[in-house]
Structures are given as C-alpha cells and as structure tokens.
Amino acid sequence: MSLANQISSLECSTTPPVALHASKTLDPGVLLGDSTEAISPSSKIQLERGVSRTARLYALRQLMLRAAVPQEMVNSWKVEVSDDATVVALDNARIRFWHAPATFWCDLVDGRYEVVRADWPCPPTKQYSYLVPNFVVPFVDRAYVGPLFVRTSGDTWECPIDLLASMLLTLSRFEELQSNERDLHGRFLAAQSLALKHNFLQRPIVDEYGLALQQVIQSLLPGWRPLERKLRVNLSHDIDETGFPRSISNSLGHTLKRRQPVATLRDLVGPAFGLRPSLLQAVLRITELSKRHGMASALYWKNSPKSDWDSGYDLSIKPVHEVVCRLKNEGMELGVHPSYYTFTDPHRLGDEVEHICEVLGERRVGGRQHFLRWHPRTWHDWEKCGLAYDSTVGFSDHIGYRAGTCVPYRPWSLELNREINLLEIPLLAMDVTLAYYMRLAPEESVALLLQCAERCKIVGGVFTLLWHNRSLLDPNYGHAYQTVLSELKFSPAFVWKQALNSGQC
Numbered sequence: 312m313s314l315a316n317q318i319s320s321l322e323c324s325t326t327p328p329v330a331l332h333a334s335k336t337l338d339p340g341v342l343l344g345d346s347t348e349a350i351s352p353s354s355k356i357q358l359e360r361g362v363s364r365t366a367r368l369y370a371l372r373q374l375m376l377r378a379a380v381p382q383e384m385v386n387s388w389k390v391e392v393s394d395d396a397t398v399v400a401l402d403n404a405r406i407r408f409w410h411a412p413a414t415f416w417c418d419l420v421d422g423r424y425e426v427v428r429a430d431w432p433c434p435p436t437k438q439y440s441y442l443v444p445n446f447v448v449p450f451v452d453r454a455y456v457g458p459l460f461v462r463t464s465g466d467t468w469e470c471p472i473d474l475l476a477s478m479l480l481t482l483s484r485f486e487e488l489q490s491n492e493r494d495l496h497g498r499f500l501a502a503q504s505l506a507l508k509h510n511f512l513q514r515p516i517v518d519e520y521g522l523a524l525q526q527v528i529q530s531l532l533p534g535w536r537p538l539e540r541k542l543r544v545n546l547s548h549d550i551d552e553t554g555f556p557r558s559i560s561n562s563l564g565h566t567l568k569r570r571q572p573v574a575t576l577r578d579l580v581g582p583a584f585g586l587r588p589s590l591l592q593a594v595l596r597i598t599e600l601s602k603r604h605g606m607a608s609a610l611y612w613k614n615s616p617k618s619d620w621d622s623g624y625d626l627s628i629k630p631v632h633e634v635v636c637r638l639k640n641e642g643m644e645l646g647v648h649p650s651y652y653t654f655t656d657p658h659r660l661g662d663e664v665e666h667i668c669e670v671l672g673e674r675r676v677g678g679r680q681h682f683l684r685w686h687p688r689t690w691h692d693w694e695k696c697g698l699a700y701d702s703t704v705g706f707s708d709h710i711g712y713r714a715g716t717c718v719p720y721r722p723w724s725l726e727l728n729r730e731i732n733l734l735e736i737p738l739l740a741m742d743v744t745l746a747y748y749m750r751l752a753p754e755e756s757v758a759l760l761l762q763c764a765e766r767c768k769i770v771g772g773v774f775t776l777l778w779h780n781r782s783l784l785d786p787n788y789g790h791a792y793q794t795v796l797s798e799l800k801f802s803p804a805f806v807w808k809q810a811l812n813s814g815q816c
C-alpha cells in the first residue's frame with residue numbers, strides 16, 4: 312500500500328489500538344501551593360508491544376516533511392511495515408528503518424534507554440557542519456550507532472536504530488507523560504527534561520534528521536533536489552494585561568520597576584484626557600514595530616475573572632474592544648489566551664474560548680495557554696474546543712526546542728494512538744524566560760535568540776517568539792526586542808491557514 316493510502320486510512324481511524332495502554336494510576340507528583348487541585352495527575356504510557364504501525368507511518372510522514380520531499384513524490388513510494396522494520400521503496404531503491412527489539416519496550420518505560428550521537432551518512436557541507444556536527448537520537452536501545460544511515464548495497468540504505476519510534480516519542484512528549492515532576496504551576500520544566508540533561512535543548516533534533524535523509528535520497532535519486540524552504544518568523548504576544556481594571560500599584564510599577572515615569576503619568580492622568588493605559592497602548596506599539604520591520608504579529612487575548620494569576624480584564628469594555636477592532640482592521644491575527652485555571656479544565660476552557668471568539672468576531676483561531684501550563688493531554692482539550700492550533704509547547708524556564716522541532720506539526724497522542732486534529736506551532740523563546748528564569752542580560756538574550764533563529768533557518772522551520780506588551784515598557788528588553796526584529800526584518804511569516812489548507816503539516 313502506498314504511504315498516501317496508509318496515511319489517509321490512519322487519519323480516518325478512530326479505533327483505539329492495542330499497542331499502547333495508558334495506565335489509570337493517579338499520582339499527584341511534586342506539587343506545591345494553592346494550584347495543586349487544578350493539576351492533572353500523570354498517566355504513564357505502557358508500550359508492551361512497541362509503537363503501533365499507524366504511529367510509525369505518522370513518524371515517517373513527519374520525517375519526509377522535514378526532508379522537504381514533495382507530497383506527490385512521497386505518495387508514489389511504497390511502504391511496508393513488518394515486525395522488524397519499516398521499508399520505503401522508491402523506484403528500485405530501498406530505505407530500511409530497523410525497529411527496536413521486542414525486549415526494548417519494557418526497558419524504555421522503566422527509563423532504561425540511551426541517547427546517542429549519530430554521524431552524518433555522507434560528509435556534510437560547511438553550511439551544516441558547525442551547527443549540526445552529528446544527530447542526537449534519544450530513546451534508543453544502544454549506546455553507539457555510527458552513521459544515522461548506512462549504505463548496505465548499491466540501492467539500499469539502512470537506519471540501524473529505531474529512528475521512527477524515537478521521533479514519535481520526542482514529538483508526542485513521551486517523557487512528560489512518564490514523569491511526575493512538576494513545578495508550582497503544574498509545569499514540566501526544561502530542568503527535568505532529557506534535552507537539557509543531555510545538552511540538546513538548543514537543537515531541533517527531529518528536524519535535523521530530515522537533513523540526513525536528504526543525503527540518502529539524493530544518493531538514491533541523483534536528480535532529486537529538496538524543496539526550497541525558508542526561515543519563517545512568528546511573532547506572538549500574550550495579552551496578559553491591558554491596564555484594566557486600573558491599579559495604582561501597577562501604574563507606579565512602570566516607574567519603580569521599569570523606569571518609565573511617562574507610562575506612570577499616562578496611567579494616572581490619562582483617564583481625564585481619554586488616553587489608553589500604558590499597557591494597552593503598548594499593544595498598539597508592539598504591532599507597529601512588527602509592521603515597521605515588514606513582519607506580522609499574532610495577539611492572544613484573555614477574558615477571565617481576576618485571580619491570583621490572572622489580571623481579570625474584560626475584553627468587551629470599550630477601550631479594549633476599540634484596540635481589538637483596530638488591530639483586526641489592520642489584518643493582525645487575533646487568538647485566544649485561556650486563563651490559568653483552564654489547564655486540565657476542558658469545560659472552563661471551552662467557555663472561555665467561546666466567549667473570546669464571540670468578542671473577537673472570529674470562528675477558527677489558535678492561541679496559547681496562560682503561564683505555559685501544558686501537558687500532552689492539553690492537546691486533547693484544545694481539539695475538543697475546535698481550536699485550529701496551539702503554540703504553548705515551549706519551556707518556561709529555558710528557551711529551546713521542547714519537542715525537538717521548530718516545524719509546525721499535527722501532534723500524535725500516545726494515549727489515544729492517533730493524530731490530533733490540531734496544529735502545534737512550537738514556542739521557542741519567551742521574554743520572561745530570558746529575563747526572569749535564565750537571568751540573561753538583554754544583549755545575551757539577543758545573541759541567544761538570533762542563534763536559535765539561525766538553527767530554524769537551516770532546517771526551514773518557524774522561529775516562534777513570545778514577547779509580552781509589558782516587556783516593551785522595559786527600556787532594556789524593549790530595545791533588545793527591536794534589535795532582534797531589525798536582524799530578522801522582512802522574514803516571511805508562517806501562515807497557518809495556508810499551511811493547513813495545503814496539507815503541508
């Protein structure tokens with residue numbers, strides 16, 4: 312059966328598989344503070360019989376996308392999945408992906424696996440050799456591998472490790488399902504991740520496998536050239552605060568914390584002159600900056616009651632709604648930023664999303680969870696709400712590639728053993744992470760962000776940055792943001808509607 316047919320039957324499939332089982336064991340994990348009751352227990356995945364055939368086909372399609380192989384070309388190739396290997400037949404040639412032995416899966420769920428560094432199949436060009444000196448492959452059954460692909464005969468290449476399973480586990484956030492460790496806000500942190508522990512959080516490891524596969528395909532089909540892909544930049548802004556309800560302490564903070572007395576003055580005397588609060592004005596400024604640099608912005612709005620973790624502004628009050636309408640008329644993307652307590656509460660999430668969409672006058676939107684409170688099961692909740700995309704999958708405490716990728720993708724649920732009808736646009740960096748968690752100086756932040764964008768560029772990915780309107784009021788970080796925009800100016804945007812309609816994801 313061709314890969315296209317197999318994938319389309321996979322997408323229609325709603326039958327839960329037998330290969331994956333979510334245990335019902337409840338475990339509160341490491342939690343502190345008042346937010347504990349809202350945090351979901353973890354649910355460990357058992358992989359007694361390995362990953363399913365449909366899951367392997369999903370991973371194979373993700374790999375082909377990252378190798379920039381045209382869809383019609385992939386569709387013409389035959390794929391056979393046996394117990395031992397997945398074999399792709401292209402004309403008279405073969406690419407064989409060996410599967411891990413049956414004994415490996417119990418070791419994997421018990422945490423006994425290796426993270427290997429594999430070599431290039433052929434010497435890389437200078438363009439790649441510095442940023443991609445090798446390939447990092449987690450969740451494998453051996454400590455040494457050699458090249459990621461090996462030519463075993465004139466028309467056959469083989470991947471000696473279970474690369475497809477490794478990709479699947481990385482993209483679906485397997486380790487986050489297995490771990491009970493969470494911070495005060497119920498978040499899995501970079502500090503707990505395999506990527507930080509093994510020093511590969513700064514690498515889009517899954518996307519880099521596509522570069523190795525390109526070498527293999529070019530060797531088998533000498534006339535073939537991968538599709539050209541460019542860096543896309545995705546500027547996003549979670550509007551946590553608008554300056555409403557008005558607060559003296561918040562206004563004074565502009566001077567005391569951010570050395571912006573003009574902003575404080577604006578807040579204090581502005582109401583008499585019909586001026587917007589500084590935080591709301593900063594929303595307009597942040598979009599002005601995007602336009603000035605030939606870029607687009609996505610703004611994610613809240614509409615929730617005040618809580619210890621939510622400012623509690625009303626999206627429908629006149630000054631806020633005027634800004635929303637103005638941005639909409641200017642063609643800016645508007646999306647949702649569900650509040651703190653929507654995490655693990657799909658009903659609350661659904662109510663908020665419905666209300667925000669009503670005020671925004673939008674039917675199909677994407678967005679991001681407040682505080683980056685996210686668990687692989689959050690994908691299920693977002694799918695149920697009919698949201699088009701999520702952009703939460705980035706760590707709060709460290710910038711980098713949480714899911715090993717900067718290429719937007721439809722996630723795979725290990726619990727449901729199917730693809731989720733939702734696009735994930737991975738978040739790579741957030742202002743708060745740089746300034747608060749990593750405690751970097753503005754100039755260090757700029758250097759790290761541009762390095763991250765460079766890595767996106769070589770794999771043709773999307774550099775997704777979160778910058779809050781509040782950060783624009785800080786002179787140092789506001790300036791750092793403008794420096795980053797100047798370096799990336801006129802980079803094309805990632806247009807998610809186009810990507811979904813064209814089947815690129």
Ligand SMILES: [Zn+2]
Nearest residue numbers: 549551681682
């Ligand atoms: Zn937020």
